[in-house]
Amino acid sequence: MNDKEQFRALGEYYLKKGNLRQAYIAFQQAKFYCQGEEEKVCIEAVLGELRHMGASVPKVAIIILSWNLKDYTVQCINSIRQTTPEESREIIVVDNGSTDGSVEWLAKQQDIILRCNNENHGFPKGCNEGIALASEDADIFLLNNDTVLPPNALFWLQMGLYENDKVGSTGSKSNYVSNFQSLEQTFTKPEEVLEYAVQANVWNENPYESKIYLVGFAHLIKRTVLDKIGLLDERFSPGNSEDVDICLRIREAGYENYLCHNSVILHFGSQSFQKLGGEFDKVVHRNIDKLNAKYGIEMQNYFYPQHELVTPVGCHEDASVRILQVGCGAGATLAWAKRKFKNAQIYGVEKNGKLVQIASSIQGIHVQTMDVEMIGMNGECLPFDEGYFNYCILGDELERVKNPLLFLREIQRCLNPQGEVIISMRNMKHWSVIVPLMVNDRFMYGNNKSDDRVLTVSEMKKLLKDSGFELADIYPVDLENYPEEYGPLIDLFKSLDQSENTVGYDAKNLVIVARKQLAVTELDENKICFITAVNDEEMYERCIAHINQLEVPAGMYTDVIAIREADCITEAYNAAMRESDAKYKIYLHQDLMITDERFIERVLRLFQDNPTIGICGVVGASEFPKSCIWWDGRMKGTFIDDHEAEGNFQEYRYEWDEEKPLDVDVLDGLILCTQYDVLWREDLLNKWHFYDASQCFEFRRQGYRAAVIPAEHSLVEHHCGVVSMDSYMEERQKFYDEYM
Numbered sequence: 024m025n026d027k028e029q030f031r032a033l034g035e036y037y038l039k040k041g042n043l044r045q046a047y048i049a050f051q052q053a054k055f056y057c058q059g060e061e062e063k064v065c066i067e068a069v070l071g072e073l074r075h076m077g078a079s080v081p082k083v084a085i086i087i088l089s090w091n092l093k094d095y096t097v098q099c100i101n102s103i104r105q106t107t108p109e110e111s112r113e114i115i116v117v118d119n120g121s122t123d124g125s126v127e128w129l130a131k132q133q134d135i136i137l138r139c140n141n142e143n144h145g146f147p148k149g150c151n152e153g154i155a156l157a158s159e160d161a162d163i164f165l166l167n168n169d170t171v172l173p174p175n176a177l178f179w180l181q182m183g184l185y186e187n188d189k190v191g192s193t194g195s196k197s198n199y200v201s202n203f204q205s206l207e208q209t210f211t212k213p214e215e216v217l218e219y220a221v222q223a224n225v226w227n228e229n230p231y232e233s234k235i236y237l238v239g240f241a242h243l244i245k246r247t248v249l250d251k252i253g254l255l256d257e258r259f260s261p262g263n264s265e266d267v268d269i270c271l272r273i274r275e276a277g278y279e280n281y282l283c284h285n286s287v288i289l290h291f292g293s294q295s296f297q298k299l300g301g302e303f304d305k306v307v308h309r310n311i312d313k314l315n316a317k318y319g320i321e322m323q324n325y326f327y328p329q330h331e332l333v334t335p336v337g338c339h340e341d342a343s344v345r346i347l348q349v350g351c352g353a354g355a356t357l358a359w360a361k362r363k364f365k366n367a368q369i370y371g372v373e374k375n376g377k378l379v380q381i382a383s384s385i386q387g388i389h390v391q392t393m394d395v396e397m398i399g400m401n402g403e404c405l406p407f408d409e410g411y412f413n414y415c416i417l418g419d420e421l422e423r424v425k426n427p428l429l430f431l432r433e434i435q436r437c438l439n440p441q442g443e444v445i446i447s448m449r450n451m452k453h454w455s456v457i458v459p460l461m462v463n464d465r466f467m468y469g470n471n472k473s474d475d476r477v478l479t480v481s482e483m484k485k486l487l488k489d490s491g492f493e494l495a496d497i498y499p500v501d502l503e504n505y506p507e508e509y510g511p512l513i514d515l516f517k518s519l520d521q522s523e524n525t526v527g528y529d530a531k532n533l534v535i536v537a538r539k540q541l542a543v544t545e546l547d548e549n550k551i552c553f554i555t556a557v558n559d560e561e562m563y564e565r566c567i568a569h570i571n572q573l574e575v576p577a578g579m580y581t582d583v584i585a586i587r588e589a590d591c592i593t594e595a596y597n598a599a600m601r602e603s604d605a606k607y608k609i610y611l612h613q614d615l616m617i618t619d620e621r622f623i624e625r626v627l628r629l630f631q632d633n634p635t636i637g638i639c640g641v642v643g644a645s646e647f648p649k650s651c652i653w654w655d656g657r658m659k660g661t662f663i664d665d666h667e668a669e670g671n672f673q674e675y676r677y678e679w680d681e682e683k684p685l686d687v688d689v690l691d692g693l694i695l696c697t698q699y700d701v702l703w704r705e706d707l708l709n710k711w712h713f714y715d716a717s718q719c720f721e722f723r724r725q726g727y728r729a730a731v732i733p734a735e736h737s738l739v740e741h742h743c744g745v746v747s748m749d750s751y752m753e754e755r756q757k758f759y760d761e762y763m
Contacts, residue, residue, distance in 0.1 A: 026056040031066065033226065043078030044185040051080075052178050055108040080185060081246060082111055083177065084157030085164045088149045089118040093125040095169045095291065100135070102172040109134065112177075113161065117153045119143040146239075146262030147255040154254060160246055167240040170197075171213070171289040173220035179286040180243045183231055189386055191248040191278025192270065194237030196223075199292035202238050203327060204282055213289055220287040227285040229365065233358040233385050234280045235326050239266030241288045244273075252276050256317075264310035267326070271318065274353075274381045320377060325352040328359035331500045332416045335445050335536045338706050339757040341366055344413040347437065349405075350374070350395045350420040354382030360416075361387055370412075372405065395420060399429030410439040413706050417446045421486075422476045431490035438539045440601065441702050444492060446535040451479050452520075454505035454528045458512055481522055483535060492537035499530030545604065546700075551575075551623060552582045552605035555613050556595035562742065563613040574620050576627060592692075593705035593714050600700055611694040612741070618663075619738040629684055629732055630698040636684060637699045637727025638719060641738050642677065643687035649763060651716070651755050659685045660731040662693070664741040674737055684730035688723075689716040693741050696732075701725060704761075710750040713758040720762045 034049035047070065054066040073079060085103060089096050096116070103114060115136045118126050120143050129137050136156050144152065150165055157163060162184065164177065176195060183193040196204050198216045210216045252272040259265035270280045315321050333356060338344050343366045351357050351371030361369050372393040373379050382390040397403045415434050424430040434444055451457070459465040478486070484494055505513055505528060513528050526533060553570050557563045567583065575581055584603055589595035596610055607630065611617075619625070629639055644656030658677035665672045678685065692715030704717050719729040732738065 027053050027058075027062065029053075030056060034069070042185070043073055043076060044080050045182055047073045047078050047080050048178065048181045048185065051108055051111050052175070080111075080162075080181065082113055082158055082161045083107075083164050083181065083243070084154070084161035085112055085114050085166055085177075086150055086153035086157070087114070087116045087166050087168050088146060088153070089116055089121055089125050089129065089168055090143055091121045091123040091125060092168060093121070093123050093128060096125055097128065099166070099168050099170055099172070100132070102170075103166075103177075104134070106172050106174045107177050112164075113158060115153045115156050117144075117149045119145070119149055143261065145257070145260030147257045147260050147265040150265075151254045151257065154249075162246045163244045163249060165239055165242045165244070167290065169291040170241060171217065173217050173224060173287060173289065175224040176220065176241075176286045176288050177243075179224055179230070179283050180241075183281045183283040183286070184243055184245055186231060186281070187386075189277070189279055189384070190245065190281050191273035191276070192237060192242060192244045193281045193283050193286070194234070194243070195241045195286040195288040196282065196284060197240065197288050197290040199290040200238050200240060202234065202236065204234075204238055206287065213291070216287070216289045220289065223287045224285055229362070230283055230285040232282040232284065232362045233354075234270070234282050235274070235353050235355050235358075235381070236267040236270035237280050237282060240290050242266060244269070245278075248273060248276065248278050258313055258317075259310050261306060263307050264314045267322065268314060268317065271322070271381060274384045277384050279384055279386065318377060320375060322353075325355060325378060328355040329418060329447065330359060331498065331532075331534050332356060332418060332445050332447060333360045333363060335443075335496070335498065335534060336360070336364065336414050337443075337761075338364065338413065339760055340364055341753065341757065342706060343367070343709055344706055345370065345411060346414045346416065347371070347405075347407070347412045348416040348418070349398070349434065350418055351378075351382055351390060353378045354385050354388060354390060356416065356418075357382065357388050357390070358385050361385065370407070396424050398424065399431075399433045400425050403433075405433055405437050407437050409436050410442075412437050413439060413442055415442070415444045417444060419447045419449070421446060421448065421478065421483075424476075427476065427486055428490055431486065431492065435491040435539055440539060440597065441704075441706055442539045443495065444537050444539075446483075446537070448478055448480075448483060448533050448535060450499070450526065450530050450533050451477065452516075452526075452528050453503070453531050454509055454513060455503070455531070457516065457528070458505075458509055461512070479522075480526070480533070487535075487537045491540050493540050494535070495538045496536040497526055498534040498536070499526045499532075500534055501531035502529050503531050504529055546606040547604050548606045549579050550582060550603075550605035551579060551607040551609060551627075552584060552599075552603040554584050554596060554599040554603070554608055554610045555586070556589050556592050557585045557587050557613050559613055565742075566611070566613050566615060569616040569618065572620060573617060573623050576624055579623070579627070581623075591705060591709045591714075592711050593703040593708050593717075596703045596714075597705055600702070607696070607698055608700070609694065609696045610692070612692070612743075614742040615693050616740045616742065617694070617738065618740050619734070619736070622738055625732055625734065625738070626696045629730070630696075633684060633728070633730070634698075635726075635728050636730045637701065637722040637725070638690065638695055638697050639684065639730045639732050640690035640695050640715075641693070641732055641734075642675070643685075643690035643719075643729065643731050645685075645687045647688035647716075651713070651759050651763065656688065659687055661734065661737045662691075662739050662741060663737045664743055672740065676737075679731065680733050681735040682733050684733055687719075687729050687731055689719045690729055690731070691715060692718075693743075694739060697722075699725075699727065701727075707757055707761055708754055710754050712751050712754040717758060717762070 030053035034046045037046035057063045117138045180193045255265045345368045348371045369388045371390040379392045584599040586595035642660035646657045648655040661676045
């Protein structure tokens, strides 16, 4: 399929999807790639119909500032001509007093609107002068002259801009750019970037990332939004921070700034500002001060997502989990979490109302104002139900809250039984802290304020334990090797170190992951509970009738729990586990009939003789295959089953033993018996498949074995019928990503 056909197909796709403006942009691009006039006429007819429907898209006014650097300017403009439809854009150049022949060349170009200044008006004012020359309704594309536009780079920026009505601006990725907009790859030649861009500037299922701001080297702004918020703020002349400011105003107005991961542009990098020499750093710092004064906040502390706080979130990317960030700032980390976990429900609380306003513009994120430092004090509670969240991200909030113990207990209240809290803390053993303290009696703790709390790893562990958490992991981040001359001192510290903090002296910061402790309930060792997820009452009655016929050993008694209307089996089983105080729990399908009257005796004898066996069943497999299809493994056990729901029962006999349990990797979930409580992974598997294999892996992770119950004959009949395979492949992928 050639370029024209691809973009025409894309236009048809967006027509069906109902986004007529994206369809219009795609058909425009298809027309650009047409070779013959007849093809162009056909596509123009479609565009005309869309215009008649009110679905047209304004032109893009490409605003370029020129201050010498003629060769870069020529290269940039030629790339625009080669990669964009002339009818859908206009090129406006503002020359800020060039003396290298740039003006003379620009004046000869028939397709350029040119403004010539006698002196350098700076970037913000020059851009505003260019915007004034643009068509009244044109969207504005601010483009540095030291860039090269690869094919389709502007196209995908436009597609992002019209993804929905809440997008205010879009920006590109590049080889030379800050703000986590840079490409992960390293390039040595401009040609390599352009070759990469051809492969990258294509359709992408999840191309957009909401950002606090976009770097102004290539920034497309929707005209209707610009008319609401105003032009670039000229207080930031000669340039720097004006891009941050206009993006913050876009966010304050309720719109988003999208980084388009499928728009890559070559950028040679700050060619004009390099001519300022050492003055450039002064301009940068002066304009950051101006930005902070304008917003009344040290905004540079809230620009960037803390990726290291999202990385430990251990669920599958499709999981329907709830994530809370306490002290979410302007929402940068929440936006990153939303991109990574597209089905997650994302929440944040933040003290500063200005930051809440900025964060609230992110679609799909719920942010509210709250005095974070007072959480836990005087009854100050988070506005969420008990057990509502799967994960809570704290950042370094523990350094500033009034009472960290009460604060963490309130966080613990809001987490579900499997919930985890992710905390950032500074490493007090980092060489930049400990060496100046020991040698010069100077406490160098970054930019700490006098009221910041200082915590060591040992103190953090105790605090977590006292507040109902158990440490799960510690990750070192921001690694910085100590200077060679510090080597002997560090070696001495290591020889004297008897603490539990083993992360070392080169990690500037640490990420702590702690898991909510299970509520310790006195389990009844004489009680067996049968647990079933029920949606067929008639079948369940037959299941219960068989349970009632089982022999119950002397001194033991049974209970049954039925969970109805559960969204998934892991949710049902966790709910029953929390409800029951029985030491022994038997999880079985509603269509499973226990036919062996001595079944309970067999299970109890197995568990009492084998305390390392945590979970058992009637059939399973060892040598678990990479396919994740457990019956492709080495099968063990025996059972009777009817897969056709026609009464044609068949006995399946695999490797089995009459006297001793057979160890397996996984067990079939038709019946699973446990003597210890291990939570089911409802955070990972939220349908009806792979819960059984997952639970066996979870038991084994905790040091327990999974086994097949010894028997001389089949112990159960499974009235299975035809198994639904809905969501099977989706759940299989989740399982594979987690365990294989």
